[in-house]
Amino acid sequence: MTEQRVLVVGAGPTGLTLARQLHRHGVDVTIVDAAPGPAEQSRALAVQARTLEVLGPRLANALVAQGQPLRRAEICSGSDVVATLDLGGTPTPYPFALGLSQSALERTLIEDLRVRGVHVLRDTSLTVLEQLERGARATLSHDGATRTEDFAWVVGADGVHSTVRRLAGISTAGGGQDRWWLLADTRLSGPGVPAHDTGRVFLNPDGVLAYLPLEQGWxxxxxxxSTEPGRPELSLADFERLNERSPRPVSIDEQRWMSAFRIREHVADTYRVHRVLLAGDAAHAHSPLGGQGMNTGMQDACNLAWKLAMTLRGDAGPALLDSYEAERRPVAQRLVSSTSRGTRAMLASSPWAVWLRNRAIATALSFDGVSDRARHALEMLSLSYEDSAIVAQLRGDERTHGEGPDGRRRRELRGAASAGQPVRVTEPPVAEIIDRPAHTLLLFDGREKTRDGYQRMRSVVAEVASDPYIEAFVVLADTAALGRAGDLAQCAIVDVDRSFTRTFDADTECAVVIRPDGYIGYRSDPIVPQHLRDWWAGIRSGTHGIPSDGS
Ligand SMILES: Cc1cc2nc3c(=O)[nH]c(=O)nc-3n(C[C@H](O)[C@H](O)[C@H](O)COP(=O)(O)OP(=O)(O)OC[C@H]3O[C@@H](n4cnc5c(N)ncnc54)[C@H](O)[C@@H]3O)c2cc1C
Structure with missing residues (x-):
């Protein structure tokens, strides 16, 4: 069915993740890449906790098995340790940044796709793109020959110099920084090498030097x-000289890759024009400070895939797809400005500015609240979509939805398990249940266990039974409730260890809908079938009021 196919241009981390997620949602996906094979370059080095969470336990565990958890970050200035950030203790099964080279990550994603029967078409470049009324026509060039194919949607995951972005006429606001950043993947020895679960960053007046752990002892x-215009020619001797920024000796025993890059900073003006979408570096680029770039692209992919799958089949209105940009573009904008500020602070060189910066870091991180926020931000656990027009919440008679007049009320009601928040998947039974391509509807009987409550659950379960996009479970507080639940027992989870109750703060009767990308899309306390019905109908028909071009 040509008209339902999606073309993903680019098989970097974003394109591979998107192809995987689209395939999970049953979409016929074609993925092409101009390069003859997977990237050999190491490039990005950290997979953050939230990315591991959204990839689901099976793939996350495969990545964790290969990588090196980074559990502590030390910020130093010469021989002084300015501050230490402990990355443990966050509410996630992955309380660390996973040191893993981008090439190893890509190989794992490619293998996962291969097992699913999806193969990257290599040496294949998109060269021409034409919008059609109900799709887009792509000209693909392979081995000197070109062919033209029609797709329902085309997603540009083709990196910072995106051809798709240019051909779709999308401009980017931003620029770049003059300074070169030098990278090498090495094996190190000597008294100055940190413990292998620790990253160390020297913010010295003569320049920055960081040692960050990768897989297998790298x-x-x-x-x-420098800020010289030309790309520097790099040799091992350059990095041996740079190691002198560490007060204690560090030697390079082996080196497998080195590179230089300059920071580009931009966010695309829009993430969609008619049938063409952008994701990953094609949509945004920023300083690699904090290792967020690749992760942001992969999370774009998880946000987009389910929305595109529903839209493609005509099972959602265009407003659902518009929520992709509404939710993800502000994330990129915030990242560009925060990493830009952070990078400039790192580069301070005057003694006064260095002293001020170091004092500010040391003082800020000495407060538990600030270091908690820094930890959560680094592991990307604090990201939420509570202002999104497609999430809704109802508590008692308080209705909250989108940016409307109720927005303030919703913020007052906000809690860890509110609409728009990521699900804290620390409990394995919860992780198992929500790792599905459909929305997961959890109906909690809570303390009340009333006859009316079970009746409300029964009516909701019956209504969604034939809907392929939502799967309902009744969460019973104990086995004694099984009898009262009657026919609901067939979709019941008995929460014997209270893992569901804890995760969703669900001691009383409530309904929680978890989106396929692991965020809470809807919550009501207690269950109000009509409110839930209206919200779901809004997702399906796109009546949540975001402006759209109607395509
Ligand atoms: C030297 C370097 C170091 C970095 N270090 C870090 C880091 O430490 N932490 C971090 O988070 N990020 C880092 N980054 C950024 C990180 O690599 C990117 O954010 C990430 O690769 C983005 O993934 P992507 O899939 O969006 O794009 P890319 O990885 O750039 O993939 C785009 C793909 O599209 C293909 N392509 C391009 N044009 C076409 C076309 N016309 N047709 C078909 N295919 C096409 C390319 O061949 C490529 O495979 C670094 C980047 C560089 C260059």
Missing amino acids: WRIIATG
Whole structure:
């Protein structure tokens, strides 16, 4: 069915994740890449906790098995340790940043796709793109020959110099920084090498030097270079010299990759024009400070895939797809500005500015609240969509939805398990249940266990039974409730260890809908079938009021 196919241009981390997620949602996906094979370059080095969560336990565990958890970050200035950030203790099964080279991550994603029967078409470049009334026509060039194919949607995951972005006429606001950053993947020895679960960053007046752990005993060295216009020619001797920024000796025993890059900072003006979408570096680029770039692209993919799958089949209105940009573009904008500020602070060189910066870091991180926020931000656990027009919440007689007049009320009601928040998947039974391509509807009987409550659950379960996009479970507080639940027992989870109750703060009767990308899309306390019905109908028909071009 040509008209239902999606073309993903680019098989970097974003395109591979998108192809995987689209395939999970049953979409016929074609993925092409101009390069002859997977990237050999190491590039990004950290997979953050939230990315592992949204990929689901099976793939996350495969990545964790290969990588090196980074559990502590030390910020130093010369021989002084300015501050230490402990990455443990966050509410996630992955309380660390996973040190894993981008090439190893891509190989794992490619293998996962291969097992699903999806193969990257290599050496295949998109060269021409034409919008059609109900799709887009792509000209693909392979081995000197070109062919033209029609797709329902085309997604540009083709990196920072995106051809798709250019051909779709999407401009980007932003620029770049002059300074070169130098990278090398090495094996290190000597008294100055940190413990292998620790990253160390020197913010010295003569430049930055960082040692960050990678898989299998490798270390990434990152250091600031010059602002000369030409790309520097790099040799091992350059990195041996840069190691002198560490007060204690560090030697390079082996090196497998080195590179230089300059920071680009931009966000695409829009993430969609008619049938063409952008994701990953094609949509945004920023300083690699904090290792968020690749992760942001992969999370774009998880946000987009389910929305595109429903839209493609005509099972959702265009407003659902519009929520992709509404939810994800502000994330990129915030990242560009925060990483830009952070990078400039790192580069301070005057003694006064260095002193001020170091004091500010040390003082801020000495407060538990600030270091908690820094930890959560680094692991990307604090991201939420509570202002999104497609999430809704109802508590008692308080109705909250989108940016409307109720927005303030919703914020007052906000809690860890509110609409728009990521699900804290620390409990394995919860992780198992929500790892599905459909929305997961959990109906909690809570303390009340009333006859009316079970009746409300029964009516909701019956209504969604034939809907392929939502799967309902009744969460019973104990086995004694099984009798009262009657025929609901067939879709019941008995929460014997209270893992569901804890995760969703669900001691009383409530309904929680978890989106396929692991965020709470809907919550009501207690269950109000009509409210839930209206919200779901809004998702299906796109009446949530975001402006759309109607395509
Ligand atoms: C030297 C370097 C170091 C970095 N270090 C870090 C880091 O430490 N942490 C971090 O988070 N990020 C880092 N990044 C950024 C990170 O690599 C990117 O954010 C990430 O690769 C983005 O993934 P993507 O899939 O969106 O794009 P890319 O990885 O750029 O993939 C785009 C793909 O599209 C293909 N393509 C391009 N044009 C076409 C076309 N016309 N037709 C078909 N295919 C096409 C390309 O061949 C490529 O495979 C680094 C980047 C560089 C260059």
